[in-house]
Amino acid sequence: MSNQSRRIRIALPNKGRLSDTALALFEKAGLRVAPRAERALVADLGSDFQAIFVRAADIPEFLVDGAAELGVTGADLVAETGADVEEILDLGFGRCRMVVATHDDLALSSSGDLPAGTRVATSFPNIARRFFQERGVTIDIASVTGSTEIAPHLGVADVIVDITSTGSTLKVHGLREIDTIMISTARLYGGRSSLSDPVVREAADELSVALASVLRAQEKRYLMANVPRDRLDEVRAIIPGISGPTIVEVLDGGGWVAAHAVVDADSVYQTIARLKGVGAEGILVTAIERLMP
Incomplete structure (x- = not known):
């Protein structure tokens, strides 16, 4: 990497399904997080980068606002915010499907069978709204922040839009998938404004090569x-x-x-x-x- 007077900031998930795997991947690529206090939000990452630990859902906006030049988060979270960011590398981990699911006993084979006004519980209201609009289905969104799969049993909704890795949690709650909206994985993103800086672009390209070499080696x-x-x-x-x-x-x-x-x-x-x-x-x-x- 060319000599630079500042460290490139990388926003990383501070907890959850993406955090530990992201840190392990960076370490294998030669970028180890410097020792830090348990709740510290900032730490050196190798010699050229600075890690910023934030909620995965906030990372797209951090990139758009320029608070971080690069970031690792799920494709589902980028799609939900609609953030105009550039995908640099699919990291492959944190794979999940965003699906439409309903009660086992409802005679529905696809989202197109839903009657107008169906109430849909989801933590991804923007994605759900776009998905059903594209299919000409009018729905009523019930925004929730967790435990979406319980909503039909509580009478909050008839249908849910949620992420799943294996589908086992849905089955436990008597739910059946009727559509897949998207496949999501963790990805390395960059803010478009930040990437217009040649120094940031060079750093992003070199980081992408380093991470890809680890991912390739795993196979x-x-x-x-x-x-x-x-x-x-x-x-x-x-x-x-x-x-x-x-x-x-x-x-x-x-x-x-x-x-x-x-x-x-x-x-x-x-x-x-x-x-x-x-x-x-x-x-x-x-x-x-x-x-x-």
Whole structure:
């Protein structure tokens, strides 16, 4: 990063489903939060950034107002505020679905089946209103700030719009999903005005590369194995790697060479089985901290 006289401010969630994972991701990328008092709202983040800890729902407005140049928050919260911010990188964690759900015993198959004036309980009134307007359905919004799934049982609403990860909480409360409004994940955003500053843009781009290298590495493993020299064509087919496996001579190995390659984490066991099938030995698999494209 170019020399700069001030730290770039990054707004991070101060608690909840996004906070701990965001901090862990930044640390893996080499940006550790400096020791701070338990309720401190500001802390150094690496040598170039300053973390500001605020409510995740407030981060979009912080970016618009320029109180922070960059921020990590959920796509659902950005959509709810309608904040004009730039998405820099999808961080992938905190994944959830925003859904429309109703009583199991109501004969509804989609949101289009709702009668006019249906009362909808939600913590996302703006998203809900836009969603139903686009479908020509007139609804009455009941804004709530939590425990949305209990609203139908209390007679507050017939339908809810809420976020869910697995759908299990909805089922426990006798609710059934009838539509998915959006998929939300945590993302790195920037304020448009802030990003017009070349220093901030450069910092954002470099931060994005660093975080993406960690996310990419989480999906991969580094595999090393001793393989028969006369089976290399088969080995290449099994572990093509990023641009082909790295082949290393084994000292006094005779008919053996060492093959190193980056492989997909979710298929590593199958890969090992296939390598053993062509005579591979001494197979070692390790995690990767960061992987650059």
